[in-house]
Amino acid sequence: MEKQEETLKRWRLLLGGQNADGTGVSLNDQEKQIDEALSALYDFEQRGKFEYGPNQKGGSGASQPNVARWLGDIRQYFPTSVVQVMQQDALQKPELQKKLLFEPEILEQATPDVHLVATLMELGKLIPSKTKDTARRVVQKVVDELLEKLSQNTIQAITGALNRGVRNRRPRLNEMDWPSTIRKNLRHYQADYKTIIPEDLIGFGRKTRRSLKDVVLCLDQSGSMGSSVVYSGIFGSVMASIPSIKTRMVVFDTEVVDLTEDLNDPVDLLFGVQLGGGTDIDRALGYCQTVIQKPNDTILVLITDLYEGGNQQQMRQRMQEIVASGVQLICLLALNDEGAPYYDARNAKFLGDLGVPVFACTPDLFPEVMAAAINKQDLKQWAGDQDIALKG
Incomplete structure (x- = not known):
């Protein structure tokens, strides 16, 4: 009989529903507390909110x-194994996830990935x-993994x-690019002498104190662009380490923030982004126009879904002005691995008609995009x- 009653209680705790569960068993005080803990999580959708506290009785109340x-x-x-399952189940509920991530213990157990970093960026201030140090360690881990990969x-x-853009055709001996020179002159191989006659000499470009290209990454930081902002921050940081490129990072919603000074520390950069809010592409492009000094040697990468919340007519006028000035404008609707993004098809077509390439890009392909742009393909x-x- 005791075994049967124990089985019924387990079914009661599994089914929930109090008197409507059909088991007909009653719970003692501790079992009621267990029931409340289960109901708080697994009745979440039915209630529409997370209810748990000292004033809650039998799964009801307004605690x-x-x-x-x-x-x-x-x-x-x-037991620990069950606790871990319940915590992971709780993290799958967007409304509950943000509350849980405020707890260091939960954040440490969460899977560190781009999406988690985007959520932490959205939570921001x-x-x-008590959780900030843990959050920073999580972001640092993801950043380190992405840097190693990309x-x-x-x-x-x-x-x-x-280097291809600044080939030196009259190199000194210490400037010789021997592998490229040999490949270029293989057709001049002299079998009798077992050597190559190097008619075309190829050398590395001479070092210069000025940047060969300016790159401006202009990032939409509205909530839908979270993972794209994470990847953009990583690529911006990497490009900032290349002396021949002057890289600038601009993020925007309805305000515009220049994060260029944070490019040497991608973790600080990502914590400087505040995901969410509206979108004013016009305002962001207006700021970019003020910082572009060499239009013919500048690549402006606009990363946005093109849903404009500001002055659309003026935004389009700025796009025309930027293209007419000689700037290479590229529009990436997304920079992530998440498949086809939602975007404003009318603004995409407008850019396409201007000759601007508009497409979604995966992180693995982004370096090739930049290389093609540098070569002005x-x-x-x-x-x-x-x-x-x-x-477009």
């Missing part, structure tokens, strides 16, 4: 959310002081493109060769 107390209670009532290919692609043709669907 204020008390995530910290709930975390303490589930650790008391359930709301993160309590920096080498980015530097190789961009420096290779720059036809990016629309280049995108077609890469089977990238242009949206």
Whole structure:
């Protein structure tokens, strides 16, 4: 009989629903507390809010959310393996996730990835002081992993493109690019002498104190662009380490913030971004126009879904002015691995008609985009060769 009653109680706790569960069993005080802890999480959708606190009775009531107390209670009532499952289930609920991430213990257990960093960026200044150090460690871990994955290919692609653009055809001995010279002159191989006659000499470009290219990354920091902002911050930081490129980072919603000075520390840069809010592309482009000093040697990468909340007519006029000035304007609707993004098709078409390439880009492909832009290739043709669907 006791075994049967124990089984019914387990079913009662599993089913919830109090008197409507059909088991007909009653719970003691501790079992009611366990039931409340389960109901707070798994009846979340039915209630529409997280209810847990000392005033709650039998799964009803209007207690204020008390995530910290709930975390303490589930650790008391359930084994570690179950606690971990419940915490992970809670993190899957967007409305509850942000409250949980304020707890250092939960944040340490969460899977560190681009999406988690984007969520922390969205929380921004709301993160309590007790959690800030943990949040920074999480962001640092993701940043380190992305830098290890992306920096080498980015530097190789961009420096290779720059070197091709400044080839020295009359090099001194210490400026010789021997591998390129040998490949160029293989057709002049003399079999009798077992040597190559180097008719065309290729050398590395002479060092210069000025940048060969200016790059402006202009990032939409509205909530939908979270992962794109994370990747953009990483690439901006990598490009800022290349002496021959002058890189500027501008983020915007309805305000415009220049984060160029933070490019040497991508963690600080990402914490300087405040995701969410409206979108004023016109205002951001207006600021970019003021900082562009060498239009013919400038690449402006506008990363946005093109949903304009400001003056659309004036935004389009600025786009025309930027293109007419000689700036290479590229519009990336997204910079992530999340598939086709939502975007304003009318503004995309407007840019396309101006000759501006408009497409979504994966992080793995971004270095090649920049290399093609540095070499002033036809990016629309280049995108077609890469089977990238242009949206303009």
